[in-house]
Amino acid sequence: MKYSANRPVFIFVSKLTFFFLFLGCGQETVNHEKSGVAISFDDRFINEWYALRPLFQKYNAKVTFFVTCSDSLSAEEISKLKQLERDGHEIGFHGTIHGKSTELIKALGPEKYAATEIYPGKDAMKKAGFYPKSYAHPGGNHNDQVDSVLFANGFEILRDVAISRRKIYGIPVYTIAPRVMDWIFYGFKKEKLVDALLIDTDSGITEREINDAIEKAKNTGSALMLFGHEPLYGSPNNGEYGFKVAFLEKILKEANRKNLKFYTMSELPEN
Template sequence: MILSWLLLLSCNKTEYKNEKSGIAISFDDHFINEWYTLRPLLQKYNAKVTFFITCSDSLTLDEITKLKQLRKDGHEIGFHGTIHGKSTEMIDAFGPQKYAETELLPGLKYMSDAGFYPTSYAHPGGNHNDQVDSVLLANGFKILRDVAVSRQILFGIPLYTLAPRIMNRIYYDFNNEQKVDALLIDQDSGVTENEIQDAVVKAKNTNTALMIFGHKPLYTKPGNGEYGFNVSFLETILKEAKKQNLKFYTMTELTEH
């Protein structure tokens, strides 16, 4: 009887430990048609993600329809700035109000006119400071996502390399933090399948949510001017997340658990 009780406690402890563990995947910029083609893959793994939209003034009726279908699928539509500008330079040069009037308010108006009311924000180029963050939070955003890069290269020379499993800032520990970092998984990021699998396992073992992001879905190596992630690499991530029984979170959902 005592042995059975101890085993029950052990099982319950394990279940509790991993009850929130998950993954939050997001995509940036304005690759709406390309993202839409990911629907079957995302549905295959019952995954939900966040799409951060920039240049919302150029949204076509077809793109709006596709975004609404993605939202209906359970995905989140976030905001990535009106002009994708350098926020720190704008706020230093023009002040908080002019920054908001340039980078935030026009794009948010276009979004609301299209039927979207974003509560998550991805910093364009990962460029921001505390003053920028204060303006964003004052405009109703619940979570602000920055950029984390595991490999940094300048003029072909590696400056540093960090394994994702030791980059603690890319794991959300459900402490209501509103300023977060996500790991870049684009093809030029250098992140390997083994590294991302290790990162997924770490999220499972630490009861946290791994945050990652990319740009354009690609099926071959990037052409001139292209930047994005390999779709087969994304499927590796989805498959490992499913294998580890991780929950899929949208970015705003992270702050609600």
């Protein structure tokens, strides 16, 4: 064989190409078309949520409303929830009495827990024409026994609470950047137990942190899960707890700018 001065270079390039091809075979393909955000709201701020309709329409966004104390919904509240549902939003369930589930099930047992926290509110929603498939744990409180009761009652996805900053008596206990909180990103692997990041004013979440998390969702083909409570147009007072509407709009605007999809909670395991 005639020796070529370029042969060593050819061998090196060939080996390098093979290495990267082999490396790529072991990596999971990212489906960027699934990248999105799943935003939800808890409790019973129905009038305030309803007032956000123009904002959602502006960004073609759909969200999930987790309703509690549904056994005492007024006709007007039911009508507004129906309209939100027609707009493409999801009406989920957040318990009948918004109790601490682990304490209830320990004191009452599984059947009486369900009879207290699940059946009355779920039956009331059914009578009003709502058939919730997703459930948000009140206060993020639950255990395996609670979860098994909820799954047995037809809920397809259970949402917990994630907080990136925690303080006790005003003293910081921990701070975690949302972009490294892998558990707030839905990986589209049929997960049924999920965590959403709190965006209320006391969460301390910044616009930059949210933008970083949205970018991660886009790059990883996942869905960033967020949640809040009452829409606020200024600083909270008189015991108010919720998120600033201006902050929500920044989230919707950035997600829309990055061409992310908007998911309701029950849509996540279906994709």
